Amino acid sequence: MESRARIISAARVVFAEHGCEVPLSEVAAAAGVGVATLSRHFDRAQLVQAVIEQRLQEHVNTADEALALAPEEAILSYVRGLCARGLVDRSLIRTFTLPLPDSQIAGRLRRQLRQRQLKLIRAGQDAGVLRAGVVPEDLLLVLLAVQRSMESTTGSAAWQRTLAILLAGLSDAATDHELPRPPRLDDLIQPADGPRPGRRPSSLSKP
Secondary structure (H helix, E strand, C coil), X not given: CHHHHHHXXXXXXXXXXXXXXXXXXHHHHHHCCCHHHHHHHCCXXXXXXXXXXXXXXXXXXXXXXXXXXXXXXXXXXHHHHHHHXXXXXXXXXXXXXXXXXXXXXXXXXXXXXXXXXXHHHHHHHHCCCCCXXXXXXXXXXXXXXXXXXXXXXXXXXXXXXXXXXXXXXXXXXXXXXXXXXXXXXXXXXXXXCCCCCXXXXXXXXXX
């Protein structure tokens, strides 16, 4: 059990720094074990699942903390915190979108997280700081846009401005036009026509 816990702890750090597709040999090295030892405990999919389950619980806790704030502050604090976490976790989007059909834990936690996000959104709308029509998928779209800004620029000015512009678009003051229909979660997981040009397909099933 000690080796297993050490491997998961190391994987959390390595995945955050390099993404979930990093060679498992790097995880083994960070954990201070051999690849054979790691393989006795996990294949790649199992290790990614174990990390995501832990992170999802943390995100549920973070949403609970945001819900304890004043309604007019809660949703904005939550979104800003989510984007700030993207600075130090390259696997963040995977936490929310990677299909994990064999994990009842992940399914339960994702449902709990969505329920809390809906509460945050409703609280923001009731407080007059968030426009009607906002859904949890919009929070992921904001995160995707901000992370792309983070990856494409240096310093913090660009992503912070991107976030401010997006939050302004979600505010109750920006109601001149109805929002387009939100994407399905499946569309955020994988484009309908496969990986976009220039992007490598996922290698999560590879050792």
